[in-house]
Amino acid sequence: xxxxxxxxxxxxxxxxxxxxxxxxxxxxxxxxxxxxxxxxxxxxxxxxxxxxxxxxxxxxxxxxxxxxxxxxxxxxxxxxxxxxxxxxxxxxxxxxxxxxxxxxxxxxxxxxxxxxxxxxxxxxxxxxxxxxxxxxxxxxxxxxxxxxxxxxxxxxxxxxxxxxxxxxxxxxxxxxxxxxxxxxxxxxxxxxxxxxxxxxxxxxxxxxxxxxxxxxxxxxxxxxxxxxxxxxxxxxxxxxxxxxxxxxxxxxxxxxxxxxxxxxxxxxxxxxxxxxxxxxxxxxxxxxxxxxxxxxxxxxxxxxxxxxxxxxxxxxxxxxxxxxxxxxxxxxxxxxxxxxxxxxxxxxxxxxxxxxxxxxxxxxxxxxxxxxxxxxxxxxxxxxxxxxxxx
Amino acid sequence: xxxxxxxxxxxxxxxxxxxxxxxxxxxxxxxxxxxxxxxxxxxxxxxxxxxxxxxxxxxxxxxxxxxxxxxxxxxxxxxxxxxxxxxxxxxxxxxxxxxxxxxxxxxxxxxxxxxxxxxxxxxxxxxxxxxxxxxxxxxxxxxxxxxxxxxxxxxxxxxxxxxxxxxxxxxxxxxxxxxxxxxxxxxxxxxxxxxxxxxxxx
Numbered sequence: 198x199x200x201x202x203x204x205x206x207x208x209x210x211x212x213x214x215x216x217x218x219x220x221x222x223x224x225x226x227x228x229x230x231x232x233x234x235x236x237x238x239x240x241x242x243x244x245x246x247x248x249x250x251x252x253x254x255x256x257x258x259x260x261x262x263x264x265x266x267x268x269x270x271x272x273x274x275x276x277x278x279x280x281x282x283x284x285x286x287x288x289x290x291x292x293x294x295x296x297x298x299x300x301x302x303x304x305x306x307x308x309x310x311x312x313x314x315x316x317x318x319x320x321x322x323x324x325x326x327x328x329x330x331x332x333x334x335x336x337x338x339x340x341x342x343x344x345x346x347x348x349x350x351x352x353x354x355x356x357x358x359x360x361x362x363x364x365x366x367x368x369x370x371x372x373x374x375x376x377x378x379x380x381x382x383x384x385x386x387x388x389x390x391x392x393x394x395x396x397x398x399x400x401x402x403x404x405x406x407x408x409x410x411x412x413x414x415x416x417x418x419x420x421x422x423x424x425x426x427x428x429x430x431x432x433x434x435x436x437x438x439x440x441x442x443x444x445x446x447x448x449x450x451x452x453x454x455x456x457x458x459x460x461x462x463x464x465x466x467x468x469x470x471x472x473x474x475x476x477x478x479x480x481x482x483x484x485x486x487x488x489x490x491x492x493x494x495x496x497x498x499x500x501x502x503x504x505x506x507x508x509x510x511x512x513x514x515x516x517x518x519x520x521x522x523x524x525x526x527x528x529x530x531x532x533x534x535x536x537x538x539x540x541x542x543x544x545x546x547x548x549x550x551x552x553x554x555x556x557x558x559x560x561x562x563x564x565x566x567x568x569x570x571x572x573x574x575x576x577x578x579x580x581x582x583x584x585x586x587x588x
Numbered sequence: 589x590x591x592x593x594x595x596x597x598x599x600x601x602x603x604x605x606x607x608x609x610x611x612x613x614x615x616x617x618x619x620x621x622x623x624x625x626x627x628x629x630x631x632x633x634x635x636x637x638x639x640x641x642x643x644x645x646x647x648x649x650x651x652x653x654x655x656x657x658x659x660x661x662x663x664x665x666x667x668x669x670x671x672x673x674x675x676x677x678x679x680x681x682x683x684x685x686x687x688x689x690x691x692x693x694x695x696x697x698x699x700x701x702x703x704x705x706x707x708x709x710x711x712x713x714x715x716x717x718x719x720x721x722x723x724x725x726x727x728x729x730x731x732x733x734x735x736x737x738x739x740x741x742x743x744x745x746x747x748x749x750x751x752x753x754x755x756x757x758x759x760x761x762x763x764x765x766x767x768x769x770x771x772x773x774x775x776x777x778x779x780x781x782x783x784x785x786x787x788x789x790x
Contacts, residue, residue, distance in 0.1 A: 241605070475779050
């Protein structure tokens with residue numbers, strides 16, 4: 198081994214490793230391979246996650262709307278934790294069946310991600326959650342639509358949902374998992390370093406050999422080769438540092454870029470209903486008013502006024518009314534029977550002569566139904582005691 | 589086993605990254621296709637992990653079917669609304685299917701809706717928001733026409749485990765009163781008003 202090669206090896210390995218350029222004898226193939234596989238898988242997972250985060254966040258640059266789905270009303274096709282990217286589309290291209298991202302008409306400030314189910318007159322659109330049994334109660338207007346669902350990135354928004362619901366345990370576990378993965382990406386560092394080391398060694402050896410064979414001036418010829426190797430090592434180091442920094446930056450910024458996107462509350466709902474029907478009654482005047490003299494019994498000397506009421510609406514009271522003055526001279530509570538009667542005996546201080554009496558159904562307020570025809574009664578009343586005769 | 593060649597280690601590192609990127613792209617495109625290519629809605633709701641459920645005890649019979657109303661008529665009836673959904677939700681009450689409510693009968697009928705517990709006879713109004721609505725029947729449909737402007741935010745707690753929650757009940761008491769100055773011309777008028785409770789998950 199030449200002094201050149203040794204120098205290169207130590208410069209590549211830094212101070213952490215012994216300066217021996219040979220492969221460690223204890224390292225077995227199995228360990229090497231498992232380290233490479235684990236690190237490659239870890240890198241793959243990290244990069245795949247970054248890729249998903251990229252698809253979830255980057256379309257915002259184009260003015261598309263990434264939103265995190267927070268309820269399952271569009272299951273099974275769109276699940277909680279998915280990020281759905283909606284693309285603004287001219288309204289004439291929007292068809293039923295499209296998944297629309299629109300302002301929630303029921304909950305100001307929220308977004309709704311539901312399927313366009315039916316067009317109404319006036320450009321209104323009825324939407325429906327796939328998992329809901331019925332269509333949404335309030336249709337949406339064209340101006341409320343932000344876009345049509347275009348990309349779905351599964352589950353990448355789960356941390357947003359967890360953070361929104363305050364579920365810190367799964368959030369912390371995912372963060373921990375990412376850290377573990379990041380740590381695992383470095384387990385094949387040794388193998389890749391040896392790789393660089395061996396190549397460098399080979400290159401140096403080749404360079405030294407050629408120079409020896411070719412010119413016999415090893416120091417002169419080997420010197421540029423050593424510099425180029427050092428350059429290459431530096432370049433590799435820079436590349437590695439830069440890519441790690443980039444990956445780290447993406448890991449940090451991707452969730453940040455996803456977080457501010459509005460949480461699309463795709464609501465579940467349920468309804469129940471009842472109804473009330475109120476129907477006003479009708480005023481029906483009593484008919485068939487008749488007068489009968491009472492000649493025997495306690496009511497002897499009075500008259501019995503009888504009438505027929507066939508209206509559906511029971512009045513509050515039946516009033517016996519003086520047709521000319523409007524004075525109520527007697528009342529009867531409705532019994533519900535078609536034919537009803539009351540006993541009339543004049544009770545005024547002084548009353549003489551014939552008067553016409555009507556029977557009026559009173560329902561309250563201005564609702565009154567006086568009978569079309571009345572009966573003539575000849576009354577005589579003096580100091581409260583009186584008698585009557587049908588005239 | 590052969591010792592890992594340095595070249596293989598590097599190759600794995602170089603190939604793994606683009607493969608993962610391609611995989612993420614495939615996942616997104618597949619997921620998008622399955623979500624957005626289907627043009628119809630899925631009628632089943634068995635997929636859901638959470639639910640909002642709302643029922644009432646009116647047995648599909650109208651809350652009121654009052655006839656022969658006259659000036660000063662009044663009536664009271666109650667309905668129990670039950671939520672068993674697993675998701676916390678906000679229940680609002682609004683009008684649907686109003687018929688002829690702007691007639692004199694609608695204008696002269698006041699409607700008071702209260703919420704609380706107990707029974708219709710021994711009604712205990714809720715401490716806050718006990719009165720859901722108190723105004724004319726005619727104004728109800730105008731003021732409360734959809735979930736957005738619905739009356740009464742009853743917030744249900746649901747069940748965090750995802751199973752159907754134990755029933756959360758709310759008793760609603762409806763009282764109508766016909767004003768004494770109901771016009772004679774209103775005889776025989778009929779007004780109808782539907783009441784819908786809608787729960788939306790929070």
